Amino acid sequence: MSQALNIKLSREAVRLAEKYDYLPFMVERYLMILGSEAVELLEANEEPLPETIRCNSHLIDCRLLQERMEAKGFTLEPIPFTRHGYIVHRQPIPVGATHEYLQGYYYIQDPGSMTVTAHLDPQPGEIILDAAAAPGGKATQILQETRDSALLIAVEISRRRIRALRSHLNRMRFSSYILIRGDSRRLPRDIQADRILLDAPSSGEGIIRKDRARKRSRSMEDLRAIHEIQYSMLSSLADRVKLGGVIVYAACTTAVEEGELVVARLLESRDDFEVEDSGAYPGDPGIEEYGKLQLPSEVKRCKRLWPHRHGTEGFFICRLRRGRT
Amino acid sequence: MQAKERPHLRKLRRDEYRILHLFAASQGLELESIAHNPMALEVGGARYHDVFDVPIHVARVLGRVGWLYSAGLYLGTIDRSGFIPSLPLAHRLSRLCSHLIPCVRVTWEGEKFFLYGRRVLEENIEVWSPGLRIVVNPLGEAIGWGLGAERGGSRMIEPIKDLGWYLRRGG
Numbered sequence: 462m463s464q465a466l467n468i469k470l471s472r473e474a475v476r477l478a479e480k481y482d483y484l485p486f487m488v489e490r491y492l493m494i495l496g497s498e499a500v501e502l503l504e505a506n507e508e509p510l511p512e513t514i515r516c517n518s519h520l521i522d523c524r525l526l527q528e529r530m531e532a533k534g535f536t537l538e539p540i541p542f543t544r545h546g547y548i549v550h551r552q553p554i555p556v557g558a559t560h561e562y563l564q565g566y567y568y569i570q571d572p573g574s575m576t577v578t579a580h581l582d583p584q585p586g587e588i589i590l591d592a593a594a595a596p597g598g599k600a601t602q603i604l605q606e607t608r609d610s611a612l613l614i615a616v617e618i619s620r621r622r623i624r625a626l627r628s629h630l631n632r633m634r635f636s637s638y639i640l641i642r643g644d645s646r647r648l649p650r651d652i653q654a655d656r657i658l659l660d661a662p663s664s665g666e667g668i669i670r671k672d673r674a675r676k677r678s679r680s681m682e683d684l685r686a687i688h689e690i691q692y693s694m695l696s697s698l699a700d701r702v703k704l705g706g707v708i709v710y711a712a713c714t715t716a717v718e719e720g721e722l723v724v725a726r727l728l729e730s731r732d733d734f735e736v737e738d739s740g741a742y743p744g745d746p747g748i749e750e751y752g753k754l755q756l757p758s759e760v761k762r763c764k765r766l767w768p769h770r771h772g773t774e775g776f777f778i779c780r781l782r783r784g785r786t
Numbered sequence: 787m788q789a790k791e792r793p794h795l796r797k798l799r800r801d802e803y804r805i806l807h808l809f810a811a812s813q814g815l816e817l818e819s820i821a822h823n824p825m826a827l828e829v830g831g832a833r834y835h836d837v838f839d840v841p842i843h844v845a846r847v848l849g850r851v852g853w854l855y856s857a858g859l860y861l862g863t864i865d866r867s868g869f870i871p872s873l874p875l876a877h878r879l880s881r882l883c884s885h886l887i888p889c890v891r892v893t894w895e896g897e898k899f900f901l902y903g904r905r906v907l908e909e910n911i912e913v914w915s916p917g918l919r920i921v922v923n924p925l926g927e928a929i930g931w932g933l934g935a936e937r938g939g940s941r942m943i944e945p946i947k948d949l950g951w952y953l954r955r956g957g
Binding site for chain 1 (some may be wrong): 852859877901903929934950955
């Protein structure tokens with residue numbers, strides 16, 4: 462990690478950082494990964510992310526929801542790579558203030574975030590742990606996909622954010638869950654899940670399209686601290702998944718330090734996990750070479766969503782299976 | 787110093803069961819129609835208890851977790867005044883509105899008033915019933931709980947809890 466963060470700034474990085482108002486080290490990293498294509502990423506980040514919603518198919522036929530919304534003047538278009546996602550092209554009133562929203566018929570969720578739960582592939586009857594669950598997009602999606610018949614253990618440390626999570630669970634009318642306020646690293650040892658989702662707290666570098674402050678809000682030292690928290694969470698959760706079970710590690714970021722480097726560290730510290738290819742969802746392979754670092758080739762099976770290539774927010778998603786001991 | 791008790795779910799006490807039975811009866815229902823496994827959230831020092839209907843497969847795991855925040859379907863809150871039903875409970879019961887239990891149905895205009903937490907007057911009421919009732923829109927979708935009242939020979943619905951709460955609470 463320290464080697465990865467020892468980044469020497471090029472003149473090009475400084476120039477682009479000044480032009481697009483980023484911290485220069487961020488742009489240097491984009492250049493390391495993407496070369497001249499980094500400019501396309503910087504340009505894509507200037508385009509606001511479109512408003513997108515996920516239809517709650519547990520409560521309503523999604524075609525009916527579309528009809529109801531369009532009758533009110535909204536224009537919706539299905540997102541091709543999601544099962545229940547829609548882009549909201551036109552909204553006569555804020556999409557978070559409709560009667561359909563209050564009825565729990567949809568959740569406002571970014572498109573990349575919607576794909577994370579697909580990688581988890583939750584099944585009815587399973588015990589599923591969502592280790593950093595607020596505000597609830599993926600938690601409600603897990604219950605939706607399992608028709609409210611898995612057991613979701615949703616953990617959130619923040620008092621403020623857990624209120625929003627509970628509100629969304631109520632609004633969308635789910636009941637097969639336990640909501641715990643606390644640190645998922647300190648869960649009782651006898652909790653063993655079939656699947657775990659860790660959408661880790663991150664720098665938020667992936668959501669610059671929604672929050673421009675993210676261009677300058679995290680220093681290299683912050684990134685180091687965030688990496689440590691992410692690794693600490695992932696490694697402690699590794700003991701909470703059953704043999705044969707799955708952990709999906711995700712972070713809303715394009716930073717290798719928060720993605721491949723976290724996964725590589727887990728793979729180096731334990732021999733009972735392997736990275737799985739989680740299917741034909743959009744995304745580029747994980748990055749194997751980063752500066753002078755050569756990472757385990759397995760990380761190529763992780764997925765990266767790039768704003769300029771996939772039209773989403775930036776995301777890192779990796780599916781790990783606990784296998785041999 | 788006394789150790790702080792962890793929030794946990796417990797079976798209802800007899801007096802709490804009685805309160806829930808009374809509420810169910812007021813809606814023309816047996817308690818079993820409202821909840822299969824009602825449990826109360828015990829938080830040290832609280833003067834009220836949130837009540838949840840906890841599915842059995844969820845209840846089995848409860849003993850293993852700490853700092854519980856909620857679980858199962860939120861039914862409502864028991865305090866000194868009695869039972870205050872929740873919005874999820876309104877949804878659960880609203881499917882019985884058309885024929886089994888007395889509910890109140892408002893017009894689309896009435897729905898707008900109600901969701902802003904405002905009183906609905908007679909011209910915007912399609913079906914009225916006195917007392918604490920589920921309020922539904924013309925499609926039969928629950929939009930909250932209201933109190934069917936009569937004043938000066940005119941019928942109205944006073945909002946008790948409406949779906950707009952999800953916006954007003956900001957979450």
